[in-house]
Amino acid sequence: MNCAIVVFPGSNCDRDMAWVTEKILQQPTRLVWHGETDLGEADLVILPGGFSYGDYLRCGVLARFSPVMGAVVRHAQAGKWVLGVCNGFQILTEAGLLPGTLMRNRDLRFICDQVAVRVEQRDLPWTCQYDVNQILTLPIAHGEGCYYAEPAVLRELEQGRQIVFRYHGVNPNGSVADIAGICNPQGNVLGMMPHPERASDADLGGTDGLGLFQGLLAWYAENACRTRSL
Amino acid sequence: MPPASPTPYPLYRAEIYITLKPSVLDPAGTAITKGLQQQQYEGVQQVRMGKYIELTLTAPDPATAHAQVERMCQEVLTNPVIETYRFTLEAGQ
Numbered sequence: 001m002n003c004a005i006v007v008f009p010g011s012n013c014d015r016d017m018a019w020v021t022e023k024i025l026q027q028p029t030r031l032v033w034h035g036e037t038d039l040g041e042a043d044l045v046i047l048p049g050g051f052s053y054g055d056y057l058r059c060g061v062l063a064r065f066s067p068v069m070g071a072v073v074r075h076a077q078a079g080k081w082v083l084g085v086c087n088g089f090q091i092l093t094e095a096g097l098l099p100g101t102l103m104r105n106r107d108l109r110f111i112c113d114q115v116a117v118r119v120e121q122r123d124l125p126w127t128c129q130y131d132v133n134q135i136l137t138l139p140i141a142h143g144e145g146c147y148y149a150e151p152a153v154l155r156e157l158e159q160g161r162q163i164v165f166r167y168h169g170v171n172p173n174g175s176v177a178d179i180a181g182i183c184n185p186q187g188n189v190l191g192m193m194p195h196p197e198r199a200s201d202a203d204l205g206g207t208d209g210l211g212l213f214q215g216l217l218a219w220y221a222e223n224a225c226r227t228r229s230l
Numbered sequence: 231m232p233p234a235s236p237t238p239y240p241l242y243r244a245e246i247y248i249t250l251k252p253s254v255l256d257p258a259g260t261a262i263t264k265g266l267q268q269q270q271y272e273g274v275q276q277v278r279m280g281k282y283i284e285l286t287l288t289a290p291d292p293a294t295a296h297a298q299v300e301r302m303c304q305e306v307l308t309n310p311v312i313e314t315y316r317f318t319l320e321a322g323q
Contacts, residue, residue, distance in 0.1 A: 058309055094309070101311040108257050148254065148312060174257070202264075 001220045003029040004042035006072065008063045013049035013085065013197060020200045020213055021046075027217070034066040043071055044081045044216060047088030049141070049195060059102060059144045060090030069095060081125065081216065082189045086142055089181070089191035098182055098191045099157070100149030102142075106174025110143040114206075116168040117180050117194050121161050124187045125219035129211040135168050136208040138194035145193040147175035147182075160185045165192055239288035242295040246307060246317040254312045261270035283307060295319055 003021040007014045014031055021044075032039060034052075039045055046149035053062035063069070068093075076082045076097050084092040092098045105111060117138050119130040129135070149157065154177060157163050165181035173193075181192030196209025250256050259277040266274040285302075287296035288321055303315045 057307070061306065061309070093311075101309055103254075103312060104257055106257055108261055150311070 001027045001043045001217055002041045002181045003027050003044045003046065004032045005029065005046045005048055006032050006068055007048075008034045008050065008052035008066060009048035010052045010054055011087070013050050013087075013195065016195075016197045017048050017085075018196045020068065020210070024153060024200060024210070025213055025217060032068060034063070034068045034148060037060060037067050037071055039068070039071045039075055042075065042080070043143050044083065044186060045075050047072070047082070047084040047091050048197075049086030052087055052091065055087075055144075058094065060092075060094040062089045063087075073097065076078050076184075076189050076190045077208050079186060079188050083126075084189075084191040085191055085195055085197065086140075086145070089193055090144065092189065092191040097189050098184060100147055101183070101219075102144050102193070103146040104144050105142070105146050105172075110141075111145070112141045113172065114138070115140050115170065115172050115180075117165050118168040120163050120166055121183075123161075124164065124183060124190075124214050125216050125223075126183070126187075126190050127215060128165060128219055129215035134193075134210050135200065136165075136204055136211075138185075138196060138209055140194050142173070142174060142193055143211045145173040145175065147177075147179040147193075149176065156221065157182060162187075165194065239290050240321060241286055241288050242292070242319055242321055243284070243286050244295075244299045244317050244319045246283040246285070246299070246303060246315055247280060248283070248303075248308050248313050249278055250312055251314050261289045262311070280313075292319065 003016050006018045018029050021027045090102045093101050114137050117136045119127050119134045122132050163179055164180050164183050166178040167180050171178045180194055183190045196212045199206040199209035256278050259279045262277040263274055299317055308315045
């Protein structure tokens, strides 16, 4: 499984991602500078966390105009996998690859914590190694992670089973419907605020996030069709 | 005789105000409201915080300048999911 991790000016989780895909999972991994326009043979494209363009104007909006984003959009439209974590999730919403937006946290504070996250769907490459309702402990680190979408959009998300992760017990940031992560209707684009890559190495305090990447590998090995059948 | 250089387009100046839609909660505005009320401004009812952007641009005529600012607002400067905007446009500096 070829992995491409996009590096924007201000990304800071790119190397954490590469640690997981390259060192832990032993998959070919390339860091792709945002000025490039070719993602090569990538199967999985990752938009990592960080503060692209200093979060100026709005989180994620300026990254959307980076040269590489044309290739990311085409990759997504071709049904191939795109994962956006934290700032990556914000970029995916600004780019229109996922609906809704991420707003300032309800309590106006940057939150750096471990939170309980519930798995809502498992017929997806991202979650096929988990059980529905399984509770994961994942780190979050964000100031703008409060997911918001209009009621009509929320209904579509629910009906399309696009809500992949919800906060469990405590909603840290005020996200509507406790949403921690969503996918597109086809399931090949996932955005999430919690950081699975920071919970993938046993030496670093937890491995609940590793299942997401292992799920991709397992799905990749078994499925010619890489997305959910609609 | 050298060809006449094209007349440069005139300059316009836009002042853009971006605010959260009324239906969207504004936690920063709520915090400011409480802060003001605690500073003896008990009469303060509601604060909504937004963004202010000044920009200058050249364009062949006011209508084109207006249309360009409109498009910038819709495509880049605001997030239509949560924000609305209004702007003024005037000629000059």
